[in-house]
Amino acid sequence: MSDAAVLSVRDLTVEFPGDDGSSLRAVDAVSFDLAAGGALGIVGESGSGKSTTALALLGLHRRSSARVSGQILLGDDDVNALDDEAVRRLRGHRIAMIFQDPLSALDPYYRIGDQISEVYRTHSGASRRAAWARAVEVLDRVGIPDAARRARARPHEFSGGMRQRALIAMALACEPEILVADEPTSALDVTVQAQILDLIDDLRADTGMALLLVTHDLGVVSRSVERVLVMQNGRAVEQGPVGGVLRAPAEPYTRALLAAVPRLDGPAPSRRTPSGEPLLTVTGLTREFRRPGGGLRRDVLRAVDDVSLDVRRGETLGVVGESGSGKTTLARMIVRLLTPTSGSIVFAGQDITDRPERELRPLRRDLQMVFQDPVSSLNPRRTVGDSIADPLRVQGTDDRAALRTARELMERVGLDASRHDRYPHEFSGGQRQRMGIARALSLRPRLLVCDEPVSALDVSTQAQILELLEDLQEEYELTIVFVSHDLAVVRQVSDRVAVMHDGGLVELADAEELYASPRHDYTRTLLAAVPALA
Amino acid sequence: MTRYLLRRFASTVVLLLVMVAFVYVIFYALPANPAVLVCGKGCGGGQLAAIDHKLGLDQPEYVQFWHFLEGIFVGRDYSSGPDVSHCAAPCLGFSFQNDQPVLSLIGQRLPVSLSLTTGAMVLWLVIGVSAGVLSALRVGRFTDRAVTAVSVLAFGAPIFVSGMLLLMLFCGYLHWLDFPVYVPLTDDPAAWAKNLLLPWFTLAIAQAAVYARLTRTGMLETLSEDHILTFRAYGLRERRIVGRHAMRGTLTPIITLSAYDFGYILVGAMLTETLFGLPGLGQLIVQSSNNVDLPVVAGLTLVAGAAIVVANTAADLLYAVVDRRVVLT
Numbered sequence A: 001m002s003d004a005a006v007l008s009v010r011d012l013t014v015e016f017p018g019d020d021g022s023s024l025r026a027v028d029a030v031s032f033d034l035a036a037g038g039a040l041g042i043v044g045e046s047g048s049g050k051s052t053t054a055l056a057l058l059g060l061h062r063r064s065s066a067r068v069s070g071q072i073l074l075g076d077d078d079v080n081a082l083d084d085e086a087v088r089r090l091r092g093h094r095i096a097m098i099f100q101d102p103l104s105a106l107d108p109y110y111r112i113g114d115q116i117s118e119v120y121r122t123h124s125g126a127s128r129r130a131a132w133a134r135a136v137e138v139l140d141r142v143g144i145p146d147a148a149r150r151a152r153a154r155p156h157e158f159s160g161g162m163r164q165r166a167l168i169a170m171a172l173a174c175e176p177e178i179l180v181a182d183e184p185t186s187a188l189d190v191t192v193q194a195q196i197l198d199l200i201d202d203l204r205a206d207t208g209m210a211l212l213l214v215t216h217d218l219g220v221v222s223r224s225v226e227r228v229l230v231m232q233n234g235r236a237v238e239q240g241p242v243g244g245v246l247r248a249p250a251e252p253y254t255r256a257l258l259a260a261v262p263r264l265d266g267p268a269p270s271r272r273t274p275s276g277e278p279l280l281t282v283t284g285l286t287r288e289f290r291r292p293g294g295g296l297r298r299d300v301l302r303a304v305d306d307v308s309l310d311v312r313r314g315e316t317l318g319v320v321g322e323s324g325s326g327k328t329t330l331a332r333m334i335v336r337l338l339t340p341t342s343g344s345i346v347f348a349g350q351d352i353t354d355r356p357e358r359e360l361r362p363l364r365r366d367l368q369m370v371f372q373d374p375v376s377s378l379n380p381r382r383t384v385g386d387s388i389a390d391p392l393r394v395q396g397t398d399d400r401a402a403l404r405t406a407r408e409l410m411e412r413v414g415l416d417a418s419r420h421d422r423y424p425h426e427f428s429g430g431q432r433q434r435m436g437i438a439r440a441l442s443l444r445p446r447l448l449v450c451d452e453p454v455s456a457l458d459v460s461t462q463a464q465i466l467e468l469l470e471d472l473q474e475e476y477e478l479t480i481v482f483v484s485h486d487l488a489v490v491r492q493v494s495d496r497v498a499v500m501h502d503g504g505l506v507e508l509a510d511a512e513e514l515y516a517s518p519r520h521d522y523t524r525t526l527l528a529a530v531p532a533l534a
Numbered sequence B: 001m002t003r004y005l006l007r008r009f010a011s012t013v014v015l016l017l018v019m020v021a022f023v024y025v026i027f028y029a030l031p032a033n034p035a036v037l038v039c040g041k042g043c044g045g046g047q048l049a050a051i052d053h054k055l056g057l058d059q060p061e062y063v064q065f066w067h068f069l070e071g072i073f074v075g076r077d078y079s080s081g082p083d084v085s086h087c088a089a090p091c092l093g094f095s096f097q098n099d100q101p102v103l104s105l106i107g108q109r110l111p112v113s114l115s116l117t118t119g120a121m122v123l124w125l126v127i128g129v130s131a132g133v134l135s136a137l138r139v140g141r142f143t144d145r146a147v148t149a150v151s152v153l154a155f156g157a158p159i160f161v162s163g164m165l166l167l168m169l170f171c172g173y174l175h176w177l178d179f180p181v182y183v184p185l186t187d188d189p190a191a192w193a194k195n196l197l198l199p200w201f202t203l204a205i206a207q208a209a210v211y212a213r214l215t216r217t218g219m220l221e222t223l224s225e226d227h228i229l230t231f232r233a234y235g236l237r238e239r240r241i242v243g244r245h246a247m248r249g250t251l252t253p254i255i256t257l258s259a260y261d262f263g264y265i266l267v268g269a270m271l272t273e274t275l276f277g278l279p280g281l282g283q284l285i286v287q288s289s290n291n292v293d294l295p296v297v298a299g300l301t302l303v304a305g306a307a308i309v310v311a312n313t314a315a316d317l318l319y320a321v322v323d324r325r326v327v328l329t
Helices: A050-057 A084-090 A112-124 A128-141 A160-172 A190-207 A218-224 A242-247 A252-260 A327-334 A357-364 A384-394 A399-412 A429-441 A459-476 A487-493 A511-516 A521-529 B002-029 B034-039 B045-055 B061-074 B102-137 B142-156 B159-173 B189-223 B226-233 B238-268 B270-275 B281-290 B294-322
Strands: A005-017 A023-035 A039-043 A067-074 A095-098 A178-182 A210-215 A227-232 A235-241 A278-290 A300-312 A316-320 A342-347 A367-370 A447-451 A479-484 A496-501 A504-510 B076-080 B083-087
Touching (some): A005 A050, A005 A210, A023 A050, A023 A067, A023 A210, A023 A227, A039 A050, A050 A067, A050 A178, A050 A210, A112 A128, A128 A160, A160 A190, A190 A218, A190 A521, A210 A218, A227 A242, A227 A252, A252 A459, A278 A327, A278 A479, A300 A342, A300 A496, A316 A327, A327 A447, A357 A367, A367 A429, A384 A399, A384 A429, A399 A429, A459 A487, A479 A487, A496 A511, A496 A521, A504 A511, A504 A521, B061 B076, B102 B142, B102 B189, B102 B238, B102 B281, B102 B294, B142 B189, B159 B189, B159 B270, B189 B238, B189 B270, B238 B281, B238 B294, B270 B281, B281 B294
Parallel strands (some): A023 A235, A039 A210, A039 A227, A095 A178, A178 A210, A316 A479, A316 A496, A367 A447, A447 A479
Antiparallel strands (some): A005 A067, A227 A235, A278 A300, A278 A342, A496 A504, B076 B083
């Protein structure tokens, strides 16, 4: 082990035994060093073994059936060789971990201060009072305002960013040598992500702890670590200084991964600028929801507030915003899955604002939607062919013709049509999103509203889906409304971009113009928060 | 919270009215004549008419129902000539077969049912929850399978079978216990407990089986949650993770179900009370139904309904206390 390394992993292999005697090698002979005070990023797509590796560092596979071999040297201790009690004492004390979803990572029943004190007391044996003081101190350190009071809150009373801060505070409590962060910002908005990453930087500089950052986001890696390890199918494909690997990748896989990432810089994708007349016009569109627990008082949340825009025939209009900005509500109103509280929607010259469902049905052909989660938006108990054929059946096509069209569509979106009688769970995430697109296209719509269609997908799959959408747009003469939180993805696919914030439309401009010279402060903040790649 | 309680109260009142009306309808549809049951076979037409009059049975049904409701709020008199019995509010009616106001009948029997239910609940919670936790921690192993097998058996055995077996074993064969006779707690606590031992276990066995299954499922679910992994990753001792963090999530639904079961069994332990000759509310329901003692049945329906609704409300309130994310509206 090299002198300065605080953690040294050699030939780490993790295997999960299968039912039939075979075993799945999730991590395959991975070796790396983490320098004292240094930062190493592990990147890879889902299933690459990066999280499995992170869990192994804390010996967290011990209670599962996984077989872990190789060395995990933390100083002079081999985590893999120590007994359970010794490993328990290391956890949280010398090596701490933070997780992707800070809501589920904290116990909903206990006060945040109590949870942090409990960890601190376990390792320090401090008194209750001292532990509470320590909890308040670390909460204050991670930027929780009014920490002494907020320590008494329970996790659901914190926002997403605050929860992640609280979890970082827990990690900080015992001053560990290493912080393992498994996708710490993937569930957060881009501006919150920037704050959390800044906080981690700051704490590293302050305490000298080393960082092991596991993420799928190459931008985050490029911004936050010095060295990077690229994993694919359980193997370490490439590792080195982050600048070198990202600028001049040696391995084809790394190059492919980098090429798939949509970027904010670099040449703008060439897109025709459609100047067609509007296909859809919304004016003063507003939607209110009653807040739960509001009771008799009219306590309403204005999810979309007076939005006016038009979507031109043949264009892709990108809609970006953070969570809670109202972009999904807007998308659902456009296809009339939600009825607006006020305002109007005119589609192809017809006012559809509050047309009842029965009269809307013929128009449903023209208005279709692709959803974010390809798992939950397909009926798990219906075959793929049936799911894709259903909209046709609803519109009165006979069964054989509907199924024939479904098979053709499967081929068109890149699925094997002979698998039409299979069920959604037999397909991968990317394949399921293709099904969602095929189903939306079955009626040959004129307007396709895609709500975060690629957010649940890996970058390489994402790139394929985006390419598919572009091809289909041309072939089917589609007008697309593309809703996403991801500014880079939106830049890549859109002709024009609308930025939403707190239910309102902040800025709407040609994509190129908006990214090159954003006019509104909020757009600038948003763009500045995205971690740049290399 | 206040709003929630008010709304809950209002809906309860409506619910209870509907229930009592329903009981009245059922009883008028019955072919039995209550006056005959009060008086006996030897009564003639004149006597029957007098009893009918005293009971108010000669009035139209809706008037009887109205008088019943009136009794609850202001009290009422039952009279036939010089023979007047007053029943003060809240009057749930007057049982002529027992020659007592319904409320005092219920009052006498409530302590018995309370004793039975409370003791049994303590037992089934202790047995059920510990068996469930043990089962979850040893999932797939021998202990888990054994607990599962026993609970399926216990749940499947009807109370009159399991109770009878316990009686035969401990009273008839081993002679460890005398046949249970109810002794009030205030008279002799030791005798009270000793005599209730068998009824408690009889009720608790079937209930414990349900609670063991529920605890096992809840525990396994909670143990697979992310925050349990967090605490493992922070080096908390396994005993503490299970005892403090996993238990809390597991117990929440169990507390709710217990409150509900308590209300239900308080008025519904008919089999156990009949089998062991305990003069509780369940036994009273069986007896008065057999005797077509309408005032008692109607009064009990009201009390039973109220007990279950109160228990449900208590369950909801407890839930909101245990889990702060729950807001009652």
